Amino acid sequence: MSDLLAIIGGTGLTSLETLEITRKEMVSTPYGEPSGPITHGVLAGHPVVFLARHGYGHTIPPHQINYRANLWALKHIGVERIIAVAAVGGITARMGPGVLAFPDQIIDYTYSRHNTFFEGDLTHVTHIDFTWPYDAGLREKLIAGARAAGLQAIEDGTYAATQGPRLETAAEVLRLERDGCDVVGMTGMPEAALARELGxxxxxxxxxxxxxxxxxxxxxxxxxxxxxxxxxxxQVRTLLRVVIPMV
Structure with missing residues (x-):
């Protein structure tokens, strides 16, 4: 099947109770094993696939996730769009606990992660455009879905991707705020860049x-x-029920 929508679930979303599961598929990749099997199913009347970023038992810490295997596996089965759900910490005043946000920018503070597919025996060097790291059309759907569902959501913001697995110090968070970050998480990169590399x-x-x-x-x-x-x-589950038919 091609032109699939995938949902990557982070902390707090290791499964989708409303997903009518049709099958599970383990995909072998040139980069090793993904976080777990890819779950195929139907949600809101439409075919989707689901992958638990940290594994279905939430046992893989953020710095040890095989991001390349996860993204390559999804692309291999025909995924063309990804909604990535992630738990984050709030930095700026508008990002209080319980808020949903759809970031439009990201700053990468991670290190020592396999962060590109473009390495090894290359025939040429490739530089992806990453000016706007999130897909504008898909973000618009999330924003429209939240409005339609009556959910209060922040429609922009900058995501700080830190290494983990420890939480940040207060001084580090002040630095992130000075850098212009609104929320902080540990899985936003290299996931977003790898998706861009794969189109x-x-x-x-x-x-x-x-x-x-x-x-x-x-x-x-x-x-x-x-x-x-x-x-x-x-709130995420409510949002997905509205957004998926729109996507």
Whole structure:
């Protein structure tokens, strides 16, 4: 099947309860094994595929995800569009816990990750245009879907991609804010760039799970994050039911 839509689920979204599963497929790639089998199914009356970025048991930390294998596998089965769902920390005042956001920019602070397909025995050097890292058309669909569903969502913003797996220090978050970042996560890169290299339309749906370090009161706990993610992922599921027919 070609021209597929894929949903990549991050922390808090390791499965889609509303997905009518038809089959699961493990794809071997030249870059190793993906995070897990690709789940084929029907959602909102349309065929989609789903991949859990951290594995279906949420056991793969962000710096050890095989991003190249994940993206190559999706492209191999005919995926042309990806909605990438990710939990993030809020930096600026408008990005409070529970908020949905559709970033339009990204700054990469990661290191030591396999971040390109263009290496090895090359016949020429390729430089992708990454001025606008997220697909404009797909972002417009997410924005329209959120409005139609009556969801309050931030329709722009800059995503800071950090290495992880530890959370950031308060000083690091202040640096990110000075750099112009609105939210911080650990999986946005190289995922977005690899999708661009493969010609896949890619857009992010970020769910703010907590205030970033130093932006809230006290320490950041997994209990707080889990509570916000439950609410946020319910909003994501509502959004997907509306957006998928539009895409």
């Amino acid at each position: 896949i339309a890619y857009a992010s749906c970020a769910v703010v799970a907590n205030w970033a370090a130093g932006k809230g009161e006290g320490e950041i706990t997994m209990e707080q994050i889990d509570q916000c993610l439950k609410l946020g992922m319910e």
